[in-house]
Amino acid sequence: EFKPLVFSGVQPTGNLHLGNYLGAIRKFVALQESHDCIYCVVDLHAITAQLVHDDLAGHTRAITAAFLASGIDPKAHIVFNQSRVSGHAELAWIFNCVARIGWMNRMTQFKDKAGKDRENASLGLLAYPSLMAADILVYRATHVPVGDDQKQHLELTRDIAQKFNIDFSQRIAETGLGVDMLVGEERVNGYFPLTEPLIGGPAPRVMSLRDGTKKMSKSDVSDLSRINLTDDADTIAKKIRKAKTDPEPLPGDVEGLEGRAEADNLVGIYAALSDTTREAVISEFAGQQFSAFKPALTELAVSVMSPINDEMRRLLESPDHIDDVLRDGGERAAEIAGQTMKDVKDIIGL
Numbered sequence: 001e002f003k004p005l006v007f008s009g010v011q012p013t014g015n016l017h018l019g020n021y022l023g024a025i026r027k028f029v030a031l032q033e034s035h036d037c038i039y040c041v042v043d044l045h046a047i048t049a050q051l052v053h054d055d056l057a058g059h060t061r062a063i064t065a066a067f068l069a070s071g072i073d074p075k076a077h078i079v080f081n082q083s084r085v086s087g088h089a090e091l092a093w094i095f096n097c098v099a100r101i102g103w104m105n106r107m108t109q110f111k112d113k114a115g116k117d118r119e120n121a122s123l124g125l126l127a128y129p130s131l132m133a134a135d136i137l138v139y140r141a142t143h144v145p146v147g148d149d150q151k152q153h154l155e156l157t158r159d160i161a162q163k164f165n166i167d168f169s170q171r172i173a174e175t176g177l178g179v180d181m182l183v184g185e186e187r188v189n190g191y192f193p194l195t196e197p198l199i200g201g202p203a204p205r206v207m208s209l210r211d212g213t214k215k216m217s218k219s220d221v222s223d224l225s226r227i228n229l230t231d232d233a234d235t236i237a238k239k240i241r242k243a244k245t246d247p248e249p250l251p252g253d254v255e256g257l258e259g260r261a262e263a264d265n266l267v268g269i270y271a272a273l274s275d276t277t278r279e280a281v282i283s284e285f286a287g288q289q290f291s292a293f294k295p296a297l298t299e300l301a302v303s304v305m306s307p308i309n310d311e312m313r314r315l316l317e318s319p320d321h322i323d324d325v326l327r328d329g330g331e332r333a334a335e336i337a338g339q340t341m342k343d344v345k346d347i348i349g350l
């Protein structure tokens, strides 16, 4: 069996928001206790939707600072930015030849991001999931903590791993580079693991504060729709006060949240921020008005986020330290990725 290893990435585009924090970073922190983890600022992904950026390196440092400020330990684990390790782009090319165009065309994120003028989207945007598969599989990672929006890309990552394992099964056997693993009921020998997403928790998809049908996103034009990791206490308070809700009080049980997307979202956020369940939150606030729940949520959000915010600011005052973390992490990541690329070339016969 493959040794358990966690990999995940965050793009250095725009401000990190509560969705990124609860869907991804807070899980990254928790997994450090039980797993070896590799956390990556995926700067090569950032140029797929928009090629020219003002300050990509600055954003990369800011995301790194957010990782560290949230409690990720860059000595016990690996923190780096993607473009430092050539294996990501190199394996992505090979995966571009493994994956089929039809697989990419089916990706809902591509359809969303490309919009109506699909012919004019970058080829990189179409191939984004192939690079994401390479990010994960160049470390032969077994688990990927992500938000619910990334589920389809993780399925594609497994499809790529499986096709590679099958297409090269003979070479994998000859080289002895494979690992025995269970696929369904069957014991097979493959080079890449079939990576599992880690999506659960009470807020796998944090929704916009202005519209319960849309996910909270960096690209939403309304700044009131999201809480940024860098928002101060007054801004957090204002955004929660203005968050859309319905006129009913909180229900007596979680079933009562059905069909109430905005209420459900706020309860999920509260549960995730306090490491508890929706059930526990509902039993605490059953029957209360949002005018009582919102200040409690604000207090909780501020108490979790403002120490992170302060620490992020402190870290960003010494960019050299952040660059050292990325350099050191990049060197350790490159060692693992280099071995994988050596194996892959051997298997393919390059």
Ligand code: ADP
Residues within 6 Å of the ligand: 009, 010, 011, 012, 019, 020, 021, 022, 023, 024, 145, 146, 147, 148, 149, 150, 203, 204, 205, 206, 207, 215, 216, 217, 218
């Ligand atoms: P974004 O989706 O905001 O552009 P990224 O693509 O860099 O950001 O995603 C970073 C991580 O944050 C991913 O694991 C993604 O699934 C997670 N994530 C993004 N938005 C949300 C959300 N609204 N709810 C939960 N997780 C989210």
Ligand code: NA
Residues within 6 Å of the ligand: 149
């Ligand atoms: Na995303």
